[in-house]
């Protein structure tokens with residue numbers, strides 16, 4: 001389906017959002033425009049503008065012969081004064097609503113904002129999208145990251161793969177773009193957060209495909225993320241942001257007044273004076289959390305997700321999801337997002353046509369994750385299958401970190417101690433036996449048969465096993481011998497939260513320290529981390545937050 005958009009016309013007009021149109025997957029844009037206009041009593045030609053704002057694939061009922069279709073929300077710009085029975089009916093039934101207005105990172109009028117010197121620690125989505133609005137508002141912004149810039153980081157990752165010696169400061173988790181740089185680049189949006197719009201527009205301007213603005217399964221892919229991140233860095237530099245690579249935050253300079261105030265950041269390359277700090281260190285900077293805790297930043301244990309990564313031939317997933325080869329040609333490699341209700345397991349971060357990666361930053365640990373290029377062409381599909389781990393009542397703040405590390409170390413040892421991953425066929429995981437051999441895996445260091453089922457705590461193992469069986473009923477063969485479980489997936493979400501003032505977004509007890517993103521416990525992916533960063537920038541500048549559009 002072609003989804004290019006036309007811009008809206010002049011004033012005096014009104015934009016209605018037509019909700020939940022069901023359209024064939026190969027419907028041309030004119031047909032969608034016509035159907036949307038009809039719903040509100042106009043013809044397609046009478047609209048002053050038309051734009052698809054949301055599109056998701058609906059495969060329900062496929063086994064009963066119902067064809068696959070897209071469910072679309074579309075904005076229709078109508079001439080001023082348009083009314084009528086069709087529009088009234090659509091509004092009454094919720095099939096049309098007034099389109100929410102889009103907001104930018106900042107209000108148009110920047111008068112009165114006080115520019116400040118800000119250090120942003122971390123160049124992941126949270127750090128980058130905090131830095132941009134701050135720089136646009138005239139702040140002097142320095143972004144530091146312990147990892148390397150993109151090209152150097154790429155060499156460090158290859159170096160690890162070749163030598164099996166982890167680069168502890170520049171790797172799949174640390175460096176330009178943060179943890180999501182080597183990812184599928186899935187941009188799941190919640191649609192109710194107005195700050196998603198300026199983030200998505202920046203990504204498109206930096207080279208991401210236009211469809212990320214409306215596709216519910218939008219993905220960029222590692223290859224394109226590389227280009228996007230370089231352009232985004234240029235955009236930030238042009239706005240005045242200074243980047244310092246391979247520079248680690250090691251301490252904070254704190255004025256211990258009644259409420260503590262940060263005066264500077266002590267880095268591996270010396271001290272940087274500043275008026276505020278955005279802490280965007282991600283979910284793996286365990287050493288930095290230790291330092292921050294010693295300096296009085298509060299942490300609390302929070303629920304987090306742990307499980308395994310499973311890999312299948314892509315063909316098995318395509319067959320289970322689409323039922324026909326024809327849809328693969330039209331829609332590309334199939335993806336899935338499965339939930340085993342009542343069992344407490346779900347799939348996460350599914351990478352069609354992707355690869356399994358070793359996402360560790362320390363020696364002696366194995367933890368998996370997934371990535372893919374935009375072509376989704378490896379022929380293998382991987383995803384995490386995870387359950388939620390609840391810290392016991394009264395658990396110390398870093399209880400979850402110890403839980404994660406214990407599993408990661410056990411996986412490292414079970415793989416033989418050289419970053420080979422322990423692996424087990426899904427059918428053997430269910431029957432509690434060691435696999436005689438392990439089939440192909442895209443994991444870069446190879447796999448070795450091991451009892452992953454007995455590595456996991458019993459309660460978690462039960463959840464994963466229940467999930468596998470349930471998913472097998474939706475994708476036949478999912479839990480069979482050609483599904484291979486690789487390593488443990490311990491970092492699907494962060495295990496701690498830094499409590500912060502809900503309005504000011506500052507760490508409790510601090511006036512100018514802003515913990516943001518996944519590491520602070522307020523986000524769980526690229527988009528939510530980016531919008532959390534942007535929100536913190538507004539809070540720092542004293543700009544009130546936009547209302548949710550739902």
Ligand SMILES: Cc1cc2nc3c(=O)[nH]c(=O)nc-3n(C[C@H](O)[C@H](O)[C@H](O)COP(=O)(O)OP(=O)(O)OC[C@H]3O[C@@H](n4cnc5c(N)ncnc54)[C@H](O)[C@@H]3O)c2cc1C
Nearest residue numbers: 122124126146174178179180183186249282517518525526
């Ligand atoms: C392999 C992989 C695939 C993923 N795929 C997806 C996906 O497809 N879609 C999705 O939505 N999410 C995905 N995620 C999750 C997503 O990447 C994270 O949710 C997101 O990056 C978190 O953003 P952040 O800015 O909070 O932190 P991060 O992106 O983790 O960035 C933190 C940065 O801080 C730096 N840092 C840490 N400590 C210090 C210090 N002391 N001094 C200086 N710098 C420091 C690090 O080097 C790092 O660059 C994936 C994650 C991984 C690992």
